[in-house]
Amino acid sequence: MATATHGYDVIVIGLGGMGSAAAYHLAARGQRVLGLEKFTPAHNKGSSHGGSRIIRQSYFEDPAYVPLLLRSYELWEKLAADSEREVFRLTGGLFLGPPDSLTVAGSLRASREWSLPHEVLDAAEIRHRYPSFTPEPGDIAVYEDKAGFARPELTVQAHIDLALRSGATLSFGEQVLDWAETGSGVTVTTESATYHADQLVICPGAWAPELLAKFGIPITVERHVLYWLDPIGGAAAFADQPIHISENSSGEQIYTFPAIDGPEGGVKTAFFRRGIECTPDTIDRVVHQHEIKAMRDRVAELVPALDGPCLHSATCMYSNTPDQHFVIARHPDSARVTVACGFSGHGFKFVPVVGEILADLTIDAKTAHPITLFDPQRLVADDNSIA
Ligand SMILES: Cc1cc2nc3c(=O)[nH]c(=O)nc-3n(C[C@H](O)[C@H](O)[C@H](O)COP(=O)(O)OP(=O)(O)OC[C@H]3O[C@@H](n4cnc5c(N)ncnc54)[C@H](O)[C@@H]3O)c2cc1C
Secondary structure, three states, X not given: OEEOOOOEEEEEEOOOHHHHHHHHHHHHOOOOEEEEEOOOOOOOOOOOOOOOEEEOOOOOXXXXXXXXXXXXXXXXXXXXXXXXXXXXXXXXXXEEEOOOOHHHHHHHHHHHXXXXXXXXXXXXXXXXXXXXXXXXXXXXXXXXXXXXXXXXXXXXXXXXXXXXXXXXXXXXXXXXXXXXXXXXXXXXXXXXXXXXXXXEEEOOHHHHHHHOHHHOOOOEEEEEEEEEEOOOOOHHHHOOOOEEEEEOOOXXXXXXXXXXXXXXXXXXXXXXXXXXXXXXXXXXXXXXXXXXXHHHHHHHHHOXXXXXXXXXEEEEEEEEOOOOOOEEEEOOOOOOEEEEEOOOOOOHHHHHHHHHHHHHXXXXXXXXXXXXXXXXXXXXXXXXXXX
């Protein structure tokens, strides 16, 4: 096994959504960065693929995310300009359901708390403005202009390109086997080499239980399915739709995108939280007929015009923490290791700001961004603090 002793300041493990952003922000701030990724750039085996990701600001999960989203949007614009790629697009967003549902009440709460521009529409107004949707009579919706979608593969590629342009060394097809902190730095062992650096950033996605076993952070990996349906009457009627999330009276959430990939591309839809526990090694990549039927049955209730044949489908993994909030932190006992994981199926819209935060934590040992919610200590019992 070759041993490389290059003088890197930082090694980033995992160059998916978060790791590629971290590599870019670190390199742009003058750090000598080595990025290690086991697959190819912008691959489809983790959590950052499938053509689109919803972005929104009226954040029903918790208003504490809003300041991070405001900064993320600034960085989305900068990323689009610097990379000259359409990494995101605003389409407006419709968050629909019973007034007391998490989707509606939570979106409204975040909008009001942060004075985000929004409208509240009743069922008649929803049907009038968006005839494809057939809400229940008592449903309402929060409409937000600033919602839209990001392009995950383009985003990862943009961060990779900009990181390389800023001088980072990025190695693909190189799997990390182990990492350790030594008295004078960190050591990372891959299949082909051992590397040394002052600092380590670990962005493992669904491989967190493997790569962060020493941390004891409880993360459950789930298989999720994306469906591209061919709307009855063609995709044109869906070309200018807002992105949309709706919740029914049982609390089940589904989401849809506009038809963003032309007339043949279909309309992407999925259940937000109806995954099956798996590991990256055991995930079933086959999408079954009964799953397609369940998706179409749900779509038929709310967006009947979308209930056409499934053109294609894909699987993707969520890495859930017990409370579905992220983990972004320096290791409490180590001045050299920073982690970002447990994005629980809603992390992509934060990719640019997470890159910035990871660079702050690595270079300055602190960040001005509000990340208390993401402290991993909340997930471990008091008498069992993270080792
Ligand atoms: C179906 C689905 C829909 C989603 N929808 C949305 C949405 O609409 N809006 C939103 O904001 N978010 C959404 N998300 C969540 C979002 O996409 C994720 O939170 C985000 O992509 C996570 O990025 P990551 O960097 O943590 O993981 P990844 O992008 O998977 O990156 C982890 C990387 O680490 C690499 N790696 C792991 N182990 C090793 C090793 N040993 N050596 C080297 N490399 C290694 C992996 O190969 C991978 O590239 C969705 C996710 C899914 C699956």
